[in-house]
Amino acid sequence: MVTKLMKKEWNEYLKTGKFYILLFVFIFFAILSPITAKFMPEFIKSLSQEITITVPPPTWRDSFVQFSKNLNQIVFIVIVLVFLGSVAEEKNHGTASLVAAKGIDRRKWVFSKFLFQILFSLAMLTIAFFLCFYYAKLLFPETQFYLAFSSTVLFAVYLFFILTLTIFSSSIGNSMLQSAGIFFAIFIILNILNIIPQVNPYNPMTLPSIENQWIASKVAWGNTIKPIISTVLLSLILIFSGAAYFHKQEL
C-alpha cells in the first residue's frame, strides 16, 4: 500500500514540476558553492583596482562552508515551499477526502508522503554532495572527504527534522498559508529557545552551526550526539502526532 502511494507521489512530482525544482536547485548550488569560494576573493580584488583589499587565500573548507550556507538558506526555503502544501493543499482541493473515501488509512497516506519526501530529498542531497565534492577537489586538491561528508550528514539530520515539521504543519493546517504560519511559528520559537544555554545542546536549531564547526576544525561527536538524538526524537513526535491529528480530523 505504502509503495503504491509513494509511486503516486512520484508521478505527482513529475507532473507538477516539483521534481525539476529540487533537482536543479540542489545541483545548481552544489556546483556554485566551490566556484564561489574559489573565485570570490579574486572577483572582489578585480572590482576594486584603486583600493588594495587583503583577502585571505581560499581553502577547500570555504567551499563546504558556502555549500552549508546555501543548503541552510536558499535550499531550505525551496524545500519548505515545495513540501509545505503536500497534505494541506490536498485537503483544500478535496483530494484528501477522496483518498479517505477509498478506504485508504489516512495515517499510511501521511507516512507514505513523508517517506517519499525524505527519500527524494536525501537522494538529491547525495547527488549534490558528490557534485560539490568533485568540484571542490578540482579547485582545491587537498579537499578532505571525511570532514565534508560528516557536515553533510549533519545537514541530512536537520533536513529530516525540517521535513517532519513541514508534514506536521501541513497535516494540521487547512491551506498552504495556515501551514506556513504553523511552520514558521514553531521554527521561530525553536530559534528563540536556542538562546537558553540549558536548551541549546538539545535544540535541532544548533545543527547548522555545528555543521560549520565540523568543517572548520574536526568532527566532535561528543558535542553532536545530544542534538542528533533530540532532533530524531522530536521528529518522530512531530510525524506521529501530525498523522494522528490528520487521522481524526474531519475532512
Added chain:
Amino acid sequence: MEFIVKYWAYLLPVLIIQVVFQIIALVDLARRPREEIRGLSKPLWVVIIIIFEILGPVIYFIFGKKYDAGDKN
C-alpha cells in the same frame, strides 16, 4: 568581464543548468492553458522566469500553476 572570460569553463555548467531549467519552465508555461495559470498573465510569467535566474522557474513552478485533482499536465 575579464573575470568571466578567464573562468568561463568553470562557470559554464552553472549557466547551462540555469538555462535548461528556465527552458523547462517556459515550455511548461507555453503548453499550459491560461485558466491553469495562477495570478499573473503569461507574458509576466515569462519575464519572471527569465529575470530571476535560477529562482524564476522555482517561483513559477510553486506559485504560478494551479493544481487540482484532475490535473493531467
